[in-house]
Amino acid sequence: MSPVETMSNDTLLKVEHLSMKFGGLMAINDLSFEAKRGDITALIGPNGAGKTTVFNCITGFYKPTMGMITMNHKDGKQHLLERLPDFRITREAKVARTFQNIRLFSGLTVLENLLVAQHNKLMKASGYTILGLLGIGGYKKEAAASIELARHWLEKADLIDRADDPAGDLPYGAQRRLEIARAMCTGPELLCLDEPAAGLNPRESLALNELLRSIRADTGTSILLIEHDMSVVMEISDHVVVLEYGQKISDGTPEHVKNDPKVIAAYLGVEDEEVEEVIATVEGGAH
Numbered sequence: 001m002s003p004v005e006t007m008s009n010d011t012l013l014k015v016e017h018l019s020m021k022f023g024g025l026m027a028i029n030d031l032s033f034e035a036k037r038g039d040i041t042a043l044i045g046p047n048g049a050g051k052t053t054v055f056n057c058i059t060g061f062y063k064p065t066m067g068m069i070t071m072n073h074k075d076g077k078q079h080l081l082e083r084l085p086d087f088r089i090t091r092e093a094k095v096a097r098t099f100q101n102i103r104l105f106s107g108l109t110v111l112e113n114l115l116v117a118q119h120n121k122l123m124k125a126s127g128y129t130i131l132g133l134l135g136i137g138g139y140k141k142e143a144a145a146s147i148e149l150a151r152h153w154l155e156k157a158d159l160i161d162r163a164d165d166p167a168g169d170l171p172y173g174a175q176r177r178l179e180i181a182r183a184m185c186t187g188p189e190l191l192c193l194d195e196p197a198a199g200l201n202p203r204e205s206l207a208l209n210e211l212l213r214s215i216r217a218d219t220g221t222s223i224l225l226i227e228h229d230m231s232v233v234m235e236i237s238d239h240v241v242v243l244e245y246g247q248k249i250s251d252g253t254p255e256h257v258k259n260d261p262k263v264i265a266a267y268l269g270v271e272d273e274e275v276e277e278v279i280a281t282v283e284g285g286a287h
């Protein structure tokens, strides 16, 4: 049986027959793909292909018109994401995300942004009571653990020297890393990044690649990313899924999709009837 028909323990996220309709527009049309545990999976495609809509369905911002999205945790527990509200997708299914447009609390400090991300855990430790917040019970211990976790991710993201500065004062690339650090403070099994390299200069782009690689190596967190910067995609992805007009046109290793004539045609904006020509050119070049 192929991995699409069975749910192997290697599969972390399985998207099956996903469709999303906005009025008369079919933004996603019968899309199926998998993200493997521990992999960096990239979702790419031309503008308007439906990438952010897929993210919005996975993270509960949209309820899909049709289809199933399953998170398969290591302990065997499965979560059907299309049935969960967004806060439960973060808390129980352990999916965290960043956005195409940075969404930090710019007036709060860098450290405070990471503590806010751990608010749920802290409130739970307080027992939701004033006495709990004043330090009776496990709140103090949990608060110390939250600061320690924040410090860990500030170091990883190379932001420790800016911990007390307002997040809005950071350079753009540092704000992107802070968003990722904030998402990591929620302890995700799947980290979804919407165009993390957008607007970064080459040095910041390298720092981002390093951060993503170290997240995978040190925590085993799987990453699903939307990215237009092909140098990032080709450099760090294990697996690439290509969308065009809401449908999957290619799926495989970066090397495979890079040479796929359908992908080349989609990126060059070639009309359907010209695809044969592009295929012939690519195949001709390969011999």
Ligand SMILES: Nc1ncnc2c1ncn2[C@@H]1O[C@H](COP(=O)(O)OP(=O)(O)OP(=O)(O)O)[C@@H](O)[C@H]1O
Residues within 6 Å of the ligand: 022, 025, 027, 045, 046, 047, 048, 049, 050, 051, 052, 053, 054
């Ligand atoms: N809330 C919405 N209401 C109506 N149409 C929408 C909505 N969200 C997305 N769309 C449409 O769905 C299609 C896919 O959009 P989406 O943002 O998912 O594409 P994308 O691949 O992420 O594009 P880009 O690379 O430009 O960010 C587009 O035609 C878009 O206009």
